[in-house]
Amino acid sequence: MTFLPDDGFPLSEIPGAYATELGDTVVVRAGTETLTWTALHHGSNRLARGLLAAGTAAGDLVTLLLPNSTDLILAVFACYKAGVTPQVLSPRMTPAELDAILELGAPSVVVTEADGALGDRAGAVTVDSLGAGRSDGNLDARLAPSWKAPTSGGSTGRPKIILSGRPAVSSGFDSGMWGIEPGEQALITAPLHHNAPFVTALSAIFLGGSVTLLTRFDAERTLSAIDEYDVSWVYLVPTMMRRIMALPDEVRRQYSLATLRSVWHCAEPCPVWLKRKWIEWLGAERIWELYGGTEAEAGCTLRGDEWLEHVGSVGQVTWGEMKLVDPDGAEIVQPDVSGEVHMRVTPGTDATYRYIGAEPTVRDGWSSLGDMGRFDSDGYLYLLDRRSDMITVGGVNVYPAEIEAALVEHEQVLTAVVIGLPDPDTGNRLHAIVHTPQEAGVTADGVRAFLEGRLSPHKQPKSIELVHDSLRDAAGKVRRSELRARRMAAPTR
Structure with a gap:
């Protein structure tokens, strides 16, 4: 593989660039379906033409009510080629929840499954209908102003949309943050309507890797997929780690996991006992943790051997800046004193996000997600109870x-x-x-x-x-x- 995108390379051009070199290589598999680079390039061209014919305009949101599937990846790249931002939502949302988010984002098109619970909504289209009869030839270059638009339920009980501050161009930021290397064989175990699975799956694809998407989580299937597809990078949450560790020893021993380079977990606290068991099983160098918000202003990462020296920590700050603030708004500089975690981008860096439907909690340029924590004398962060009620x-x-x-x-x-x-x-x-x-x-x-x-x-x-x-x-x-x-x-x- 000789092509790798430089920072600022349009995401709309990624499929075509890799199709030239890796045309018959599988880029995505989900269930029994596979998608090659050539199929991704030509298929997303057809869907992009369908989006444009449906009236999308540069900067619009397009809502994708699709489960983990090859169709979802096709639709995401079709959005980039049409110059619009993909907004991936759960197809299991209730109509009331969906209506609240659609009211905020005002998407120009909603793409859904033909047989899905929300497939009969007025104005909804399917992947098949979008691409039917369309040319698969290349399109004129377009650029969406934001490459992703995850949603959150919001602390007020109303949803919000978190628009990325980066346009639809490549960047080494996300892949570097998650330790994703060129040509990675990645296994994504969670739905892509969550931010971390979306970011990691797409980051692996941007670097010419292959991504296996689980259509539903299964503990043993996770292990068998690692061996079957020579997986090197895996995304999990601690609940999944619990279920894998609950498998009988003789079941887990059936799988060598020899190609596995790193296991990343985030999204919820990992109990100390559970993390120890994973480190004992796979080795400390393979177990990684990430802490940060969808807003991506700042965050921490931590490898297992560091964790053993700082048990319970989520790591040192590895991008952006963090500080602790007491109830009166004063910065806490002493180690092992708890306060509210505040974050900001490195000064001089562009904003990483913009809300639709909410206002950030900001004080003097520092924002808070409501987490409480403390730093030890080595600068490792330990999270405590959340100030918010999430x-x-x-x-x-x-x-x-x-x-x-x-x-x-x-x-x-x-x-x-x-x-x-x-x-x-x-x-x-x-x-x-x-x-x-x-x-x-x-x-x-x-x-x-x-x-x-x-x-x-x-x-x-x-x-x-x-x-x-x-x-x-x-x-x-x-x-x-x-x-x-x-x-x-x-x-x-």
């Missing part, structure tokens, strides 16, 4: 305000508070405390039925507790931490 369940960030807003739509629900309680599988489980009048006769099953269709499955509370006394104190405040502490001390619910 709950991470199986590597997915869930905002209680969104669930609480759905609960209080019930006419007999006076107040609702959603907290996270420990779960051995997903790290946290969602527990809803629901205040209703005793005479209303509301049941937990009735509340669950009410939430169906209003929230995606991963946002549904796993347990519902009905109470008939106010959840607010004398000052009218909900003390979420106190509610959680009492339930942590009580018998298991």
Whole structure:
């Protein structure tokens, strides 16, 4: 492989450049489907013409309601060739959730599965219909002003879109951040509508690698795919790591994992016991962790051997700048004193993101994602409780305000508070405390039925507790931490 894109190379030109050299090489596989570089180049040309014919204009968002698949990668590159920004969303979203995000982003086209739950939406098109009868010849060069547009539920219960500050051009930033090398054989185990899987899958492709997308997570299939496809780089979240480690020893020993160079995890805290087991199994040099927000202003990375010297840390700051701030806004400079983590890009660097639907929490040029932490004397960061109320369940960030807003739509629900309680599988489980009048006769099953269709499955509370006394104190405040502490001390619910 002689071609590698320089920084600033248009992403729209990536498929054609590699097709010349690696035409019959598989660039993406998902389930039983494979896609070569030649097929990616010509197929994305057809789809791009379909997007342009549908009325897209430079700078638009195009929403891709597609699961992990070769079609999804085709559609992403079609967006780049049409000069628009791909916005990958979960096809399992409820109509209400989807409507809120579409209202924010106002996409010019929504691409969905023909047989998907949302396939009959007005104005939605399929990959097949977009490309039908279109030429696969090259198009005039176009450049989208942003290369990705992940979404977040938002701490207010309303969604926001996080537009990347980088246009649709190549950059060594993401691949360097994740330790992805040219020609990488990458295995992506999570849906691409999450930011980290999207970034890592696309970064491997930009560098001429091959990406295997799991269409659903399976612990043993993850191991067999590593051996089958000579995988060198893997993305996991700790929930997946738990499930792999729960496999019988004799099952895990069936797979050599000889080609595996690095395993990266992020998205949720990794328990110390679990990380130790992975280090003992695969070796410290292969286990990596990344901490940072989708906004990508700053972040930390950490290899397993460093972690053994700083157990529980998420690493040193490796890009951008971070500092800790006390409740009065003063910077904390002493080691091992906790504060709120604030970040900013390296001075003189362009902005890494722009919100649609929200405003960042910024103080004197430093922004906060609501995390609390401390630095040790060597500059390693340790995360503590989140200042915000966000709950991470199986590597997915869930905002209680969104669930609480759905609960209080019930006419007999006076107040609702959603907290996270420990779960051995997903790290946290969602527990809803629901205040209703005793005479209303509301049941937990009735509340669950009410939430169906209003929230995606991963946002549904796993347990519902009905109470008939106010959840607010004398000052009218909900003390979420106190509610959680009492339930942590009580018998298991």
